[in-house]
Amino acid sequence: MDGRLKFDQNVNLTLTKNTPKPLNAFNAAYRQSPLVPVMYANGRYGVPFVNKTTGFVTYEGQPGDNIGSLNSIGNPVYEVLRNNNLQNTTTLQGSFEGEFKIVDYLKFNSRFGATKFWYNGRTFNNIKHGWLNADPTRTESEFETLRTNNPTSTSYAYNSLNISQNESFRWVWENFLTFQKSFDRHHVEAILGMSREKFDIASSMSASAYDVPEKEQYWNIDLANSSGSSAYPKTVNQTSYTPIALASYFGRIQYNYDNRYYLTATVRRDGSSVFKANENYWGTFPSFGAGWTISNEEFMQEASWINFLKVRANWGELGNQQIPLNVSQILTSPGSSNYNYVFGPEQTLVFGAAFGTPAVDLTWEKTREAGVGLDFGFLNNNLSGSIDYYHKLNTNTILDVTPTLNSSYARNFYAHGAKVLNQGFEAILTWSKTLSEDFNYSFGVNYAYNSNKVKEVTPAYDGATGGSLANGQITKQLRVGQPIYAWWMWEADGVWQTAEEIANNPRYGSPIPGHLRYKDQNEDGVIDNRDKVFFGSYIPSSTYGINLAVNYKKVDFAVYGYGVAGNKVYNALKGTRIDGGENITAETFKQRWTGPGSTNVHPGAARDSYASSYYLESGSYFRINNITLGYTFSRLYSNTSKLRLYVTAQNPFIFTKYSGFSLKYRECRKQLQA
């Protein structure tokens, strides 16, 4: 075949083993009071009991003492200890590609790739241990009595074991023809192709049982009910999932004349199986681009300081199909749920079913994007960069809609219901200079500004809420004219100083002096949802970055940093809590309201649990995310051999006024572990 045919393939195997620890333990470690012991003298793990009569944090007291709870936070040490999870995964990935050069300017490529994934999980829960450690006064014999009296209640099994196995498969197959040819000053490249993809070809199986032998080596479902006296049910759940299929046809023509005038036209036709309900699978997405490299024009040759200058413009439509399967469905559940019930003298389980919310016709989410841009290089290309402006209108955003409260249907459904506009600009500027063979450096900055706004919402879907704090409080709402799901809550309006002040002003609940006061925005004399107002977005309006690199002889040094600004973060740490009795920062303690006139900003030690602007803080930060210093030894054993030694600091510094720890939760976690 004269070397006109090429093949390429690869296979990858990845194995992982993981013993995850609960994230909640981190939270508990932060919030649990240091007065609560890790362990009591009797060997039980500490719980936040407090003797309210004496004020001591203990479960012990004289008869008649009132023993309550300091808070509802767990014991972080016990939570880590108690969590016994094991996860194994295997990923097998492979691809195969063939290229056939039909003639010099025309070639055909075919590519097939596939990934298979297996997951094995095991969770062991020592129920008896958990029961005993929930209250240090509980005894083993009490447990045994309860166990004997309630032989079918799994609350009193010794332990439970869950084994789960998932597997999934995905493949993609692409074929395309590429035409590439130049005629005089005309350069043409054209691609015509198709692809097929199928993913989430998956199934899962899990089995649960009780009373397996305590030794880890015997943690098998088949060895359940090992204690002889037990006959707990074994449950198996198995499901195959609905895969998603994508089919695409695409074509693109790129043309340029004399490297001065550029034109690009692209059209894609994409089909997705998620639009099965109405068989409206297909969407067509055209896009066009034009460019003019001014610096290659004759008349620009005079301006020697301009090395490169190009203006660009583009218009196009993009499609998004990432929604879960959208079909009218029947709802059932194999587990505890409100579809099932019990009847008969033995209260035998019967399964039930209900109609889900009817699927609304959906089609591709289309974003219309237009932009202009400028690329440049000046002063021997020492100064280079680009500036771009864009205007992206999502014309038919798919919303997750909650049905009207008094309609028949309970489940959220998906519907096209909003227009969302993102517009902004991006600029990149780099200065790089080579001063000598031994010394060069570069310094770059980039900045992007974005404004997000909901332009239109279908009236019935307006006002959808989100951002639950898991205590009944919500913090976000969808509203026209605001950023999507902007912060929405009461405005903190100082601190109640006296009972008299409370009695004479609109209030919510039963506040006491030291609680936050909320603003009666509509001045109707009551504080309720109608007084909630918007406080901007969680989405940053500005993102920026810097980079600096210096090479001097054999030493290289680089610093990278990035930051965001213009967003707000709800400080969950300082945030709502049901109980006092939690660990708090020294700052929170020092700033707190201590009596009339002490402060009109920060609440006192006793505080309510309502979401308000008091807890919103600027989410701006700047982070140095990488500093690297290297040294290169050359000509070690031959002229071309090299060895570079370097040290790197990842995320060494962050600058922010934000006082919580959840800003970049995961990153923070990493830092603390390091």
Add this chain to the structure above:
Amino acid sequence: MKTKILNFSLVAALGLMTQSCTKDFLNVPSKEIVEAEDSNVVYEPESFVNAIYGMFTDWNYAFSFLGITEIISDNADKGSSPTDTGTDKDILDNLTYTSTAGSFAAMWEHWYKSIGRATQAIEYTENFGLTDEAYKNRLIGEARFLRALNYFYLVRGWGDIPLQHIDLIDRKPTEEVYQFIEEDLLFAIDHLPLKSQYASKDLGRATKGAAQGLLAKVYLYQKKWNEAVNMARAVINSGEYDLEPDYATVWRESTENGRESLFEFQARGEVIAHGIQQYSQTQGARGATGWGWGFNTPSQNLLEAFEAEGDQIRKNATIIFRGETLYDGRVVGESVENPMYNEKAYSSANGGADDTDKNLRYLRFAEVYLILAEAANELDDFATARQYLNLVRNRVSLPAITSNNKDELRQLIWKERVSNWQWNMTDGST
């Protein structure tokens, strides 16, 4: 060989380009959820009726429901620790709530969703093609009973409300809502079997007696005294029901679905067969030796009502006192956080577990007696009023009432309800 593979893929690619083939490729059948169009292949109508009952097992009944039916009343307090608002239970208890309090929205929604399931089940059953007419009408009767039960909650709470099948926004007058409830219950009475006529496996389903008892109550709320008397008598004359001899056992597992029971929310208290989620936990004693969150505690007011009447039996069956040893031997420590807890929600087996085996008694025979007494009193039939009032009092060893005064009798009958914690939204009785 490799050329062949490539040729093959070229041919296949051309094949895939044709639209019909692609359509099959994209029409991926749903696997984990049953599509509505396949429902009649997979589900019997009974499944859809079961799921209306299933709504009784939701978390809403363990918290929001307590807020707007009991904590809001004089008989119960929020309980728990003073700083724990239970989302909005504090403002409900203190009567400083507004219409945006979350518990109202939760129950409003929950009752309408239950009504929605009932209507869907009725339509599905009618169109399914069941050949056994009696069975078909029984299923529809169950659904209509449950729909009436849910509308009855709504109309008592809000008055004029939308009728879901007519319009979601437009509120219908209270009378029209009551008429709709009555129609559903009359159908249920005509088509539901007596409690004793059901197969044993169906114990707990809506019965003719339950529908009659509920309709008597619905009439009572509308001051339709004659109709209320007749319906209450129909329940009594059916011979299906009687009072439990020992009041102390009325809230325990041993009397679930027993002789006094017209209708209960069923609960087994196990994973899957779970009962009202966390119902016993939210109301369990709080703090050391406790097992729950300590919400919905009996009020001082209620305690005093029992004590003023010398009603030891009901007081002890209704209230868990700090330091008490319960009937099953559980010791409630001296150190629990609140002085009193709701014994009616206490589950011996499940304690503070997420799942409860506590059946919520929705309608008991004792209440039918009180409905009859109250309606008869309004019709100036004092002898009947006293007779049935005294039947209820007699069981708990309280002296018989001898009054012949209508107003006084009315107050006494109401007190009989009030002195029994859990007011009229759940089980106003005895």
